[in-house]
Amino acid sequence: MRDSLRRRISAVLPILVGLVLCGCPNAESKPVEDFHILQVPGQPDNLPEFLNPETAGFLPHDESSFTQGLLFHDGFLYESTGRKGESKVRKLDPKSGATVAQTDLEPEFFGEGLAYFENSFYQLTWVAGVCLVYDENLKPTGQLMYGTQGWGLTLDPESKMFAFSDGSAEIRFLDPKNFVTKRRVTVTDGNGRPIQNLNELEWVNGELWANVWVSDVVARIDPNTGKVLGWVRFKSLVKENQHTQEDVLNGLAYDPESDTLWVTGKLWKRIYRIEKVKEKFFSQRS
Ligand SMILES: [Ca+2]
Numbered sequence: 001m002r003d004s005l006r007r008r009i010s011a012v013l014p015i016l017v018g019l020v021l022c023g024c025p026n027a028e029s030k031p032v033e034d035f036h037i038l039q040v041p042g043q044p045d046n047l048p049e050f051l052n053p054e055t056a057g058f059l060p061h062d063e064s065s066f067t068q069g070l071l072f073h074d075g076f077l078y079e080s081t082g083r084k085g086e087s088k089v090r091k092l093d094p095k096s097g098a099t100v101a102q103t104d105l106e107p108e109f110f111g112e113g114l115a116y117f118e119n120s121f122y123q124l125t126w127v128a129g130v131c132l133v134y135d136e137n138l139k140p141t142g143q144l145m146y147g148t149q150g151w152g153l154t155l156d157p158e159s160k161m162f163a164f165s166d167g168s169a170e171i172r173f174l175d176p177k178n179f180v181t182k183r184r185v186t187v188t189d190g191n192g193r194p195i196q197n198l199n200e201l202e203w204v205n206g207e208l209w210a211n212v213w214v215s216d217v218v219a220r221i222d223p224n225t226g227k228v229l230g231w232v233r234f235k236s237l238v239k240e241n242q243h244t245q246e247d248v249l250n251g252l253a254y255d256p257e258s259d260t261l262w263v264t265g266k267l268w269k270r271i272y273r274i275e276k277v278k279e280k281f282f283s284q285r286s
Contacts (some may be wrong), residue, residue: 045190048230052237053280055263058270059097065090066266069114069123069153069200070251076100077253077262077271080114080123087111089123089138094262097271103138113153113200115162117176122162124150131179146179152201152210156223163201163208163223169194171201171208171226185226187219195219195228202252204261205278211250218252220281232281234263241268 061067066087069080077092087105092098105111105125109132112124120141121134131144152165161173161182173183187195187210197213207229208221216238220229238249242265251264251271259278264271274280 045228047190047228050230050232050281052235053232053274055237055272056260056275058272059092059094059262061097061264061268061271062099063267063269066246067200067251067264067268068112068126068151068266070202070253070262070264070271071114071116071121071154072253072255072260072262073116078114078116078121079251080111082111082126082266084108084110087125089114089121089132089134091138092271101138103134103140105132112150113165115153115155115176117155117160117162122153122176124153124164126150144179146174151199151213154201154203154208156203156208158206163203165198165201165210167197167199167213169196169198171198171210171221171223173223185223187221187226187228189228200250200252202254202261204252204254205256205282209252209254211248211252213250214245214248216249218249230281237263237272238265241265241270 066082067079068082071078077094079090079092081088085107087109089103090099091101093100109128110126112126114121114123119136123132127149129145129147131146132140133142135141149166151167154163156163162176164172164174169187171185171187172181174181187198189195195212198210199213200211202209208223210219210221212219216233216235218232222229234249242248247265247267249265253262259276261274261277262271
């Protein structure tokens with residue numbers, strides 16, 4: 001009987017393991033058409049929607065880069081990538097896409113959001129609760145602890161606080177020097193419902209923009225109230241670039257000086273450039 005039971009367990013165990021693995025958000029599975037794509041959260045909520053904003057061109061993007069954070073600083077793009085053993089932080093030429101500098105993470109870290117403050121870069125890690133700090137040359141200079149999951153990070157240039165996402169509907173505002181939380185907002189749609197899975201962040205002309213994980217949606221958020229002001233949908237870019245549940249839209253970088261936004265995704269072969277951001281997205285606001 002015991003041998004029989006053992007055989008039954010042996011037969012069932014791989015199925016159970018398979019089910020667990022398939023439930024993992026990083027598991028490769030269905031083609032994109034089968035789950036493509038989450039509805040705009042909370043629709044219909046009567047908020048303005050910008051569908052497929054016009055791109056002005058693109059850069060080549062390393063298709064092995066599991067992009068988790070994108071940032072523009074002082075004439076260059078900076079990218080944080082994820083996956084244990086493959087994570088890195090890189091400096092990219094925004095004209096050619098070429099890698100100018102790169103630092104690999106220790107294999108225990110899974111890189112996430114990336115932001116810049118006062119001569120240092122700050123890179124979140126997914127579940128380690130550790131923020132890795134670098135100098136201007138991407139040389140590691142220290143670590144900060146935050147003790148939760150880390151997803152997205154960007155700097156509010158006015159308050160000099162970091163906006164921080166952890167996959168929930170909450171955005172925390174942190175002191176960049178010690179990661180102490182100063183305030184929190186819950187992000188809600190036009191019907192007052194919380195928006196979960198806020199991921200990569202970017203500060204754009206006074207608004208907080210956030211990729212909503214596994215969707216083609218970027219939420220434009222009022223950083224004071226957490227209310228979504230409108231949606232930007234990259235439906236055609238996602239359709240062109242996303243082939244599995246992994247290679248989702250996830251990369252926003254804004255340069256206020258040139259009024260340019262760069263957009264990419266995990267494992268995408270291009271980083272897209274959108275020009276005249278204020279005219280495109282802000283001129284219709286009353
Ligand atoms: Ca960003």
